[in-house]
Amino acid sequence: MQRRSTLKVLLAGLLAGASLIAHAEGVKELSPPQPTLPAGQIEVIEFFSYGCPHCSNFEPLLVKWRAQQKPDVVVKKVPVSFGRAEWAALGRLYITLSALGQADNLTPAVFEAVHKDRIRLEDEKVRNDWLAKKGVDVKKFNDTWRSFSVDAQYKRAEQMSVSYKVMSVPNLVVAGKYLVEGGDPAGLSTVDGLIAKVRAGK
Incomplete structure (x- = not known):
């Protein structure tokens, strides 16, 4: 797992208002829950960075897992920088590629x-x-990279990493409520259980 290295980012997270509550092994509960998709859809967010070797190793597992999900599961990726200039550029790379499909x-x-x-x-x-x-x-690509839309999405991604109290990557957040440290099949198995719980309305 890639950890944050700057006190500044940590302090910003502590001031964001959300707290983490231990929920079960490998799971933390965001309090208050963060905004998510409408009822009937279950959002799974992967916080990641192209610069993170653990995220690179995790990617094939996530792609395979994503292909097995039911239509009500919506998987999104949110890049983080943890205050690193090179990771910030790689985050904008992902957002720009997303904008271009x-x-x-x-x-x-x-x-x-x-x-x-x-x-x-x-x-x-x-x-x-x-x-x-x-x-x-x-x-x-470069016109899109420099666009207002990409700039806004990048700033939003940075704010989300603070609001969701993301302290390492890859992390997975289910339904705006449950945070799971990713990186291996065990984490995805935990996510499967949380999806079932959300789907059952528990």
Whole structure:
């Protein structure tokens, strides 16, 4: 698990108003619960970073698990930076790829580039060269990267990591209420149990 390293972010989280209550082994309960999807849909958020090696290892497990879910389960990814400039750039990379409809397709390649090939995708020139090789319209990408919408989504993602008291990645939040440390099949099994609990209205 990748841990926060800055006191500033921790203090900001403590001031955000939500607290964590121990719920069961590997599960913490957000109090108060955070906003989530309407009744009939169960939201699962993965807080992650392309810069996190644990998130990279977890990605194939999450993709397989996501494909097995019923239609009422909506899985989202929210990038975090923990105050690191390189992770902030990688977070904007994910948000921009999402806006272009290419995040699902390119996320495995991004993880491979960062952790296997050691490509510094936080650097604009390096990133542009890499994107071009992947068939991405670089001008469109950069125009989107600099857009008001991406800026707003990035700021929202940063605020969410504070409001949800995310202290490590990958973390999974179920229905805006239950926080589970991800990274292995056991965490996903726990999420399955929480989804069943939410679905049953307990």
